[in-house]
Amino acid sequence: MTDTGIAHDLGPMDVAGRADRVRASAAEAECDALLITNLVNVRYLTGFTGSAGLAWLGPDELLLITDRRYAEQAESEAGQAGLDVRIEITNDAPKDLLAAAAASADRIGLEAASVSWADQRKYAEWLGAELVPTTGVVERCRQIKDDGEIGRMAKAAAIADAALGEVRPMLAGRPTEQEVALALDTAFRRLGAEKSAFTTIVAAGPNAALPHIRPTDRQIGPGELVIMDMGAVVDGYRSDMTRTVAVGEPDPEAQRVFDTVREAQQLGVEQIAAGAPISDVDKACRERIDADGWADAFVHGTGHGVGLDIHEQPWVRATATEPLEVGQVITVEPGVYLPGFCGARVEDTVVVTADGPRRLTHSPKTLAVA
Ligand code: ZN
Numbered sequence: 001m002t003d004t005g006i007a008h009d010l011g012p013m014d015v016a017g018r019a020d021r022v023r024a025s026a027a028e029a030e031c032d033a034l035l036i037t038n039l040v041n042v043r044y045l046t047g048f049t050g051s052a053g054l055a056w057l058g059p060d061e062l063l064l065i066t067d068r069r070y071a072e073q074a075e076s077e078a079g080q081a082g083l084d085v086r087i088e089i090t091n092d093a094p095k096d097l098l099a100a101a102a103a104s105a106d107r108i109g110l111e112a113a114s115v116s117w118a119d120q121r122k123y124a125e126w127l128g129a130e131l132v133p134t135t136g137v138v139e140r141c142r143q144i145k146d147d148g149e150i151g152r153m154a155k156a157a158a159i160a161d162a163a164l165g166e167v168r169p170m171l172a173g174r175p176t177e178q179e180v181a182l183a184l185d186t187a188f189r190r191l192g193a194e195k196s197a198f199t200t201i202v203a204a205g206p207n208a209a210l211p212h213i214r215p216t217d218r219q220i221g222p223g224e225l226v227i228m229d230m231g232a233v234v235d236g237y238r239s240d241m242t243r244t245v246a247v248g249e250p251d252p253e254a255q256r257v258f259d260t261v262r263e264a265q266q267l268g269v270e271q272i273a274a275g276a277p278i279s280d281v282d283k284a285c286r287e288r289i290d291a292d293g294w295a296d297a298f299v300h301g302t303g304h305g306v307g308l309d310i311h312e313q314p315w316v317r318a319t320a321t322e323p324l325e326v327g328q329v330i331t332v333e334p335g336v337y338l339p340g341f342c343g344a345r346v347e348d349t350v351v352v353t354a355d356g357p358r359r360l361t362h363s364p365k366t367l368a369v370a
């Protein structure tokens with residue numbers, strides 16, 4: 001990988017401090033131990049990035065179990081994270097390892113969203129103790145990012161900004177959606193991203209009225225609005241940004257759609273303050289769009305948390321009355337979609353700080369492509 005000069009001091013992450021925070025979160029769910037099978041959560045707790053493994057978090061112990069393919073990697077990644085973790089390597093079912101660990105636990109939390117029916121029956125047979133279905137025990141902790149995590153996301157955002165800056169002028173030649181998406185994905189990799197954070201969306205004209213359409217081989221037409229939704233991954237952490245542009249002069253109604261969405265997005269970001277209800281962000285966006293009569297055309301949530309997953313807690317929506325907290329990283333992404341005609345969405349990744357919102361994505365929000 002070439003070093004492209006997107007200089008970011010990523011800084012250390014406090015991986016070692018996570019186990020105690022997750023223990024506290026497990027205690028709220030009335031569990032004294034947690035069997036962690038969601039691989040993103042395994043990574044969060046242990047630093048281990050392999051594709052097979054599980055973690056056990058007991059009152060006094062963090063245990064990582066994986067197979068021989070990952071023996072060296074598990075040691076090295078846990079070491080880099082500065083962790084006090086016991087690593088067990090086995091190619092057999094970890095029945096005895098888990099049974100021994102569980103001997104001192106009364107109520108063991110399972111991650112309900114990532115345990116299959118078959119696995120639940122297996123764990124019940126192995127562990128003996130009471131199994132409790134839990135939701136979001138680790139995810140609650142993941143919401144609050146430390147400076148090292150935010151540094152990684154800032155770099156992922158800077159890569160997306162630089163990639164879009166490179167690719168924007170190419171739109172003047174009216175390429176296909178797929179050509180634009182490929183150019184963005186290629187630029188992410190060249191600029192130092194591990195990969196794209198999700199399937200890059202490039203949707204023009206009537207396709208832009210479909211919020212999550214995949215790029216097609218359709219050529220971008222003159223004056224059409226083009227939605228580009230993209231993110232990069234740096235050391236597992238993701239960025240998420242949408243910009244809408246027009247190639248040439250847009251239809252006046254499409255221009256009005258874009259102006260409304262851009263204003264709504266700005267108003268939403270301005271609501272971000274530690275202690276303010278998350279729903280305020282959604283309300284500000286929705287009220288601005290309602291004022292122009294497009295309430296029914298804003299067909300998705302206003303935003304979501306971002307981190308090791310592209311969509312994670314907290315959800316930015318009307319029912320999210322809990323307060324915003326310093327260290328959360330959320331998106332604000334209102335959109336208006338008019339079937340058969342056009343669509344517009346504007347999205348930033350934003351950190352909640354003690355001083356208000358801090359945007360990580362900085363690309364200009366102008367319709368003109370160059
Ligand atoms: Zn997005």
Ligand code: ZN
Pocket residue numbers: 240304331333347
């Ligand atoms: Zn998003």
